[in-house]
Amino acid sequence: MLRQINSDALLRFALQEQVFTAGEAMAVTGLTRATVLGVCDGLVAAGWLEEVDGSPAESGTHKGRPARRYQLRESAGVVVGLDAGETHFTTIVADLRGRELGTRRRNIDSHVLGRAGRGAGARELIDLTLRDIGRAPDDVLLTVVGVPAPIDANGMSPEGEFWQLMNSGFASHLHGMVVVENDANLAAVAEGAHEPSANQATLLTGERFGAGLIVDGRLLRGPRGGAGEMRFLDVLSASKLVPDEGGADGFGALARKWARSRIRSYSGDTVLRQLPEGEINAEDVFRAAREGDSFAADIIARLGARLARIAVVLSSLLDIERVVIAGGISRAIEPVLDHARSLLPGDSGLPLPALVASTLGAEVVVKGAIESALTRVRREPNAFLPRAARS
Amino acid sequence: MLRQINSDALLRFALQEQVFTAGEAMAVTGLTRATVLGVCDGLVAAGWLEEVDGSPAESGTHKGRPARRYQLRESAGVVVGLDAGETHFTTIVADLRGRELGTRRRNIDSHVLGRAGRGAGARELIDLTLRDIGRAPDDVLLTVVGVPAPIDANGMSPEGEFWQLMNSGFASHLHGMVVVENDANLAAVAEGAHEPSANQATLLTGERFGAGLIVDGRLLRGPRGGAGEMRFLDVLSASKLVPDEGGADGFGALARKWARSRIRSYSGDTVLRQLPEGEINAEDVFRAAREGDSFAADIIARLGARLARIAVVLSSLLDIERVVIAGGISRAIEPVLDHARSLLPGDSGLPLPALVASTLGAEVVVKGAIESALTRVRREPNAFLPRAARS
DNA sequence: GGACCTAAATATAAGATCCAAATAAATTCG
DNA sequence: CGAATTTATTTGGATCTTATATTTAGGTCC
Numbered sequence: 095m096l097r098q099i100n101s102d103a104l105l106r107f108a109l110q111e112q113v114f115t116a117g118e119a120m121a122v123t124g125l126t127r128a129t130v131l132g133v134c135d136g137l138v139a140a141g142w143l144e145e146v147d148g149s150p151a152e153s154g155t156h157k158g159r160p161a162r163r164y165q166l167r168e169s170a171g172v173v174v175g176l177d178a179g180e181t182h183f184t185t186i187v188a189d190l191r192g193r194e195l196g197t198r199r200r201n202i203d204s205h206v207l208g209r210a211g212r213g214a215g216a217r218e219l220i221d222l223t224l225r226d227i228g229r230a231p232d233d234v235l236l237t238v239v240g241v242p243a244p245i246d247a248n249g250m251s252p253e254g255e256f257w258q259l260m261n262s263g264f265a266s267h268l269h270g271m272v273v274v275e276n277d278a279n280l281a282a283v284a285e286g287a288h289e290p291s292a293n294q295a296t297l298l299t300g301e302r303f304g305a306g307l308i309v310d311g312r313l314l315r316g317p318r319g320g321a322g323e324m325r326f327l328d329v330l331s332a333s334k335l336v337p338d339e340g341g342a343d344g345f346g347a348l349a350r351k352w353a354r355s356r357i358r359s360y361s362g363d364t365v366l367r368q369l370p371e372g373e374i375n376a377e378d379v380f381r382a383a384r385e386g387d388s389f390a391a392d393i394i395a396r397l398g399a400r401l402a403r404i405a406v407v408l409s410s411l412l413d414i415e416r417v418v419i420a421g422g423i424s425r426a427i428e429p430v431l432d433h434a435r436s437l438l439p440g441d442s443g444l445p446l447p448a449l450v451a452s453t454l455g456a457e458v459v460v461k462g463a464i465e466s467a468l469t470r471v472r473r474e475p476n477a478f479l480p481r482a483a484r485s
Numbered sequence: 486m487l488r489q490i491n492s493d494a495l496l497r498f499a500l501q502e503q504v505f506t507a508g509e510a511m512a513v514t515g516l517t518r519a520t521v522l523g524v525c526d527g528l529v530a531a532g533w534l535e536e537v538d539g540s541p542a543e544s545g546t547h548k549g550r551p552a553r554r555y556q557l558r559e560s561a562g563v564v565v566g567l568d569a570g571e572t573h574f575t576t577i578v579a580d581l582r583g584r585e586l587g588t589r590r591r592n593i594d595s596h597v598l599g600r601a602g603r604g605a606g607a608r609e610l611i612d613l614t615l616r617d618i619g620r621a622p623d624d625v626l627l628t629v630v631g632v633p634a635p636i637d638a639n640g641m642s643p644e645g646e647f648w649q650l651m652n653s654g655f656a657s658h659l660h661g662m663v664v665v666e667n668d669a670n671l672a673a674v675a676e677g678a679h680e681p682s683a684n685q686a687t688l689l690t691g692e693r694f695g696a697g698l699i700v701d702g703r704l705l706r707g708p709r710g711g712a713g714e715m716r717f718l719d720v721l722s723a724s725k726l727v728p729d730e731g732g733a734d735g736f737g738a739l740a741r742k743w744a745r746s747r748i749r750s751y752s753g754d755t756v757l758r759q760l761p762e763g764e765i766n767a768e769d770v771f772r773a774a775r776e777g778d779s780f781a782a783d784i785i786a787r788l789g790a791r792l793a794r795i796a797v798v799l800s801s802l803l804d805i806e807r808v809v810i811a812g813g814i815s816r817a818i819e820p821v822l823d824h825a826r827s828l829l830p831g832d833s834g835l836p837l838p839a840l841v842a843s844t845l846g847a848e849v850v851v852k853g854a855i856e857s858a859l860t861r862v863r864r865e866p867n868a869f870l871p872r873a874a875r876s
Numbered sequence: 877g878g879a880c881c882t883a884a885a886t887a888t889a890a891g892a893t894c895c896a897a898a899t900a901a902a903t904t905c906g
Numbered sequence: 907c908g909a910a911t912t913t914a915t916t917t918g919g920a921t922c923t924t925a926t927a928t929t930t931a932g933g934t935c936c
Contacts, residue, residue, distance in 0.1 A: 099893065117913080126895055131914070158912020159902040252836075293708050307802075309712065314700050316804020317684050318836060321700065325835070326801040410717035411698075411802070413707020444716070445643075445709060490922065508884080517924055522885075549883025550931045879936085886929065893922085900915070906908090 098133045100125055105142060105475040108166055109190055109468075113146055115161035134164055141480040142170055166190055170480040171235040173471060174220055175463030177277065178241050180204050180260065180301075183216060184460045185223045190235075192468055196227040197460075209259055213267030220268065231269040235478040236471055238463040239264045240277040242302055244319035249274040252318050271478070273470065278322055279313055280462030281420045282306025284454055287465045294416035295322075295408050295447075297401075298458070299344035300423045309412050324404065345397050345430065346376040346423050352393050353379045364389035380426040398433025401449065405434065409447045420452035427451050489524040491516055496533060496866040499557055500581055500859075504537055506552035525555055532871040533561055557581055561871040562626040564862060565611055566854030568668065569632050571595050571651065571692075574607060575851045576614045581626075583859055587618040588851070600650055604658030611659065622660040626869040627862055629854040630655045631668040633693055635710035640665040643709050662869070664861065669713055670704055671853030672811045673697025675845055678856045685807035686713075686799050686838075688792075689849070690735035691814045700803050715795065736788050736821065737767040737814050743784050744770045755780035771817040789824025792840065796825065800838045811843035818842050 100123060107122050108114065116130045123130065137143040144167040170190060177184040184199045200219055204212055216239070224231060243257035251261040265272040282296035283306070292311040298304045305322035307314040314321040325342065343351065353374045357366055365387050366374055382390035401419075408414040419427045431449045438446045454461055471478050491514060498513045499505065507521045514521065528534040535558045561581060568575040575590045591610055595603055607630070615622060634648035642652040656663040673687035674697070683702040689695045696713035698705040705712040716733065734742065744765045748757055756778050757765055773781035792810075799805040810818045822840045829837045845852055862869050 115913090127914075128896090128916090129894055132894090156912080157904050157910075159914070161913060309700075309705050309707065310703075312701075312703065314705075314803065316700065317806060318804055320800075320804030320836065321802070323801050323804070326798045407717045407798070407802070409711075410714050411712070411798070412705065413709055413711035413714070415708060445711065506884090518885075519887090519925090520923055523922085547883080548881075548933060550885070550933090552884060877936105879934105881934075882932090884930080884932095886927100888927080889925085891922105891924075893920105895920080896918090898915100898917075900913100902913080903911085905910080 098129070098136055100129065101133050101136060102474065102476060104130065104133050105137060106472050108137070108143060108164065109472050109475065111166075112191070113163045113165045115163050117161055131162070134162075138164070141167060142475070143167060167480065169233070171478070172224075172229055172233050173464060173467035174223075174234050174237040175460045175467060176216055176220060176237060176239045176264075177280075177457075177459040177463065178212065178216055178239050178260070178262070178264065179277070179459070180242060183219050184457065185219050186457075186460045186464050187220075187223050187227060187229065187234075188464045188468070190468070190471065192464065194464075195229070196223045198223045198226070204259060209262040212259070212262040213264055216262075216264055217267045217269075233481050234270045235480075236271045236273065236467045237264075237268050238273045238275060238280070238467040238470075239268075240275055240280040240459040240463050242277050242304065244323070245274055245276045245279070245315075246317060246319040247315060250319075252320070273466070275463070275466060276304065276306070276319060276322070277459045278304030279306040279315075280460075280466055281452075281458040282308050282313060282418075282462070283466045283469070284458045284462030285418045285420060285452060287462075288454065289416075289418075291416050293412070293414050294418060295412075295414045296418045296420050296452070296458075297404070298421045299419060300346045300421040301344050302347070303342055303344040307408075307412065307414075309414070344421070344423070345401075345419075345427070346421075348397060348400075349376040349379045349393055350374060352396065353390070356393075357389065360389050362388060366390065376423065377426070380429075383429055394429050395433050397430045399437060401430060401434040402437040405438065405447050405449060406444075409445060413445075414447050415445075417447045417449050418452050419450070420454065420458040422456035424452040424458075425455060489520070489527050491520065492524050492527060493865065493867055495521065495524050496528060497863050499528070499534060499555065500863050500866065502557075503582070504554045504556045506554050508552055522553075529555075532558060533866070534558060558871065560624070562869070563615075563620055563624050564855060564858035565614075565625050565628040566851045566858060567607055567611065567628060567630045567655075568671075568848075568850040568854065569603065569607055569630050569651070569653070569655065570668065570850070571633060574610050575848065576610050577848075577851045577855050578611075578614050578618060578620065578625075579855045579859070581859070581862065583855065585855075586620070587614045589614045589617070595650060600653040603650070603653040604655055607653075607655055608658045608660075624872050625661045626871075627662045627664065627858045628655075628659050629664045629666060629671070629858040629861075630659075631666055631671040631850040631854050633668050633695065635714070636665055636667045636670070636706075637708060637710040638706060641710075643711070664857070666854070666857060667695065667697070667710060667713070668850045669695030670697040670706075671851075671857055672843075672849040673699050673704060673809075673853070674857045674860070675849045675853030676809045676811060676843060678853075679845065680807075680809075682807045684803070684805050685809060686803075686805045687809045687811050687843070687849075688795070689812045690810060691737045691812040692735050693738070694733055694735040698799075698803065698805075700805070735812070735814070736792075736810075736818070739788060739791075740767040740770045740784055741765060743787065744781070747784075748780065751780050753779060757781065767814065768817070771820070774820055785820050786824050788821045790828060792821060792825040793828040796829065796838050796840060797835075800836060804836075805838050806836075807839045807841065809841055809843050811845065811849045813847035815843040815849075816846060 103123050104119055116127055119130045143164045146163050146165045172187050172189055175186045182201045186194055187196045188194050198219055241260045243251040243260040251257040278298040281298045285296045286308050294308050296306040303324055307322050354371055365382050379390045379393055383394045405417050434449055494514050495510055507518055510521045534555045537554050537556045563578050563580055566577045573592045577585055578587045579585050589610055632651045634642040634651040642648040669689040672689045676687045677699050685699050687697040694715055698713050756773050770781045770784055774785045796808050825840055
């Protein structure tokens with residue numbers, strides 16, 4: 095336990111800087127030099143900081159007594175991000191300044207593994223990633239896990255076989271503190287860190303569909319973790335109130351399903367007929383559309399219309415300024431965005447959201463997990479004891 | 486300026502209690518008796534508290550030395566709530582414990598008054614209400630004004646003649662600190678205080694339509710104050726993307742408009758034909774429905790369907806647990822709720838929100854304004870200096 | 877009424893945190 | 907080397923808080 099009250103504020107500052115001097119910390123925290131140095135002493139003793147004396151090179155041509163410079167201790171700890179999807183796991187281990195130290199990816203079959211298997215597999219992959227970079231499980235201050243299921247404030251998911259399988263009780267399998275979060279919410283955190291906007295929605299829409307909503311700078315959750323579910327779309331458009339299964343499908347799944355189900359009744363010509371009907375997938379549709387195939391272009395247009403509806407609802411109901419399409423599909427999504435933009439009425443007086451594709455690719459969720467872990471460590475650093483000093 | 490650091494926490498406690506002893510404050514704040522008494526001394530000196538010595542009656546049969554008892558000073562100040570609607574103003578003056586001291590209501594014509602007229606009228610009505618209870622304008626610590634317009638974090642509204650007229654620059658007309666807020670948001674605050682639920686939507690739906698959304702215990706606003714706008718409804722149901730004017734209409738306005746526009750083409754019999762077509766209003770429709778008129782019942786059903794759609798969207802997208810219909814119309818709204826409930830699918834596995842009518846009637850907005858004012862004063866009491874002690 | 881009990885108020889000492897000012901140290905520049 | 911400059915360290919004091927002991931204001935019991 096640290097003695098000084100203001101240690102939190104200073105530690106928060108230290109967690110964002112490479113190296114810093116007492117003078118810089120004084121400017122940020124508003125404390126006196128004496129106090130800052132006192133707190134720094136305490137943080138060094140606790141194992142958070144170390145004094146760095148590489149004065150000559152970068153200090154340049156300063157007059158006066160050189161300042162003591164502090165730095166987050168390299169071995170104070172690391173954070174782990176895990177994207178625990180249905181078909182693959184991705185890990186990233188990062189230091190407390192957010193630098194990526196190691197990463198691994200592995201395909202899995204959740205329905206074969208079961209809950210326990212997912213938990214064990216996660217631990218295994220994390221341990222391997224830690225070994226890659228020469229770190230021990232004890233070094234991990236916090237692990238954030240993204241899963242495709244609603245997550246409430248306690249990390250629990252509603253009933254439902256799939257959701258309970260995805261939210262596999264990681265806390266009991268992994269070392270140290272574990273936080274479980276919805277994958278789309280983590281994607282939103284990643285996008286929010288990458289391009290700060292207090293009001294944006296991040297649609298994670300590959301195979302499944304989920305949205306992370308940031309309103310007034312805050313991630314929405316809901317008592318059952320259900321904020322960001324989009325099943326209402328089919329409800330409204332079909333003017334009935336019972337959602338069908340399509341509501342949970344992402345754009346990738348929809349492109350595949352629509353292509354397979356409509357290709358037979360399509361009267362025109364299409365390159366997709368070269369493939370067996372049961373093997374057409376989303377990438378084929380997007381590729382065909384790029385090559386000018388009109389059957390594929392029609393599917394793109396339907397996706398665009400769907401996105402436009404989502405954008406209107408989010409902008410109207412939540413005053414969302416920016417809608418980001420994230421996930422692996424984001425690389426190919428631009429034609430869908432184009433069509434959606436053309437549908438949005440420019441002259442209605444309504445403020446309309448910008449539609450953009452994520453640049454973080456398939457790694458949004460893990461990156462968001464790391465970002466979320468860092469945010470939590472920064473918010474209350476003293477809740478995470480640093481790895482004790484070693485020789 | 487108070488000396489003690491912990492005065493805020495103790496003052497917050499004092500603002501919620503009738504009378505309290507040092508021992509009670511110790512339990513709540515976790516401070517020592519010596520500290521609590523020291524802070525109380527300071528608060529008495531500053532004019533916030535007064536010591537009350539009515540020990541005999543209620544102290545009952547306590548052993549030991551009787552405790553000193555403190556109380557919020559009656560004349561420390563009051564808060565003012567103002568519902569500055571389009572057609573009427575309503576004021577409430579309340580003391581710092583939320584007891585209503587005085588209230589007034591006045592019909593106005595905003596389009597005749599203009600911005601300056603609304604501001605002057607508001608000041609006049611507030612001053613009259615203060616005079617009613619023998620208080621001076623200087624006693625007002627904070628005035629919260631509810632207006633039918635989107636309000637951003639700075640109290641400003643987007644461009645638009647109507648919105649700029651409603652948000653009439655009250656800050657420059659009224660005494661002391663003024664906070665302007667959207668009327669539906671204040672209704673949500675009132676409902677939230679009346680029946681706490683961390684996730685509920687309050688639909689203020691008489692003539693105009695607005696929603697106050699509370700998600701994760703927090704009121705949503707949006708960068709332009711646009712959170713809670715519902716214009717998307719017509720967008721989705723009509724499968725087009727440009728909203729028509731109906732989107733901003735409340736249930737009262739819709740009942741009237743639908744009745745007037747459809748009564749001619751209605752083939753059956755209806756009691757509403759006894760009225761001139763241009764004079765049918767919402768109350769007539771609701772009354773006719775209660776009496777079994779099938780034309781009116783059809784309109785009720787359409788309103789119910791609209792509400793059901795809203796409920797599904799709010800529940801799906803924001804995990805809303807409870808939808809409250811507020812405003813003057815809430816007394817008659819039960820049939821609409823009934824029909825909406827019958828439309829919600831009970832077996833879809835979706836968590837569905839409860840639909841309830843507000844019990845606060847036409848006063849929701851003012852009551853929310855008072856509640857909001859009290860919350861703000863409680864959050865940082867020392868930002869509001871108490872009225873200086875008088876003899 | 878007086879001895880005794882109890883819970884609160886008060887007094888006193890001490891500890892923690894922080895600042896302001898004075899002093900000491902380390903470096904650059906002339 | 908000395909002046910200037912910038913930082914570090916020391917010192918004393920102010921503020922806020924706790925802990926402990928003492929006093930006070932009521933009760934109860936005899």
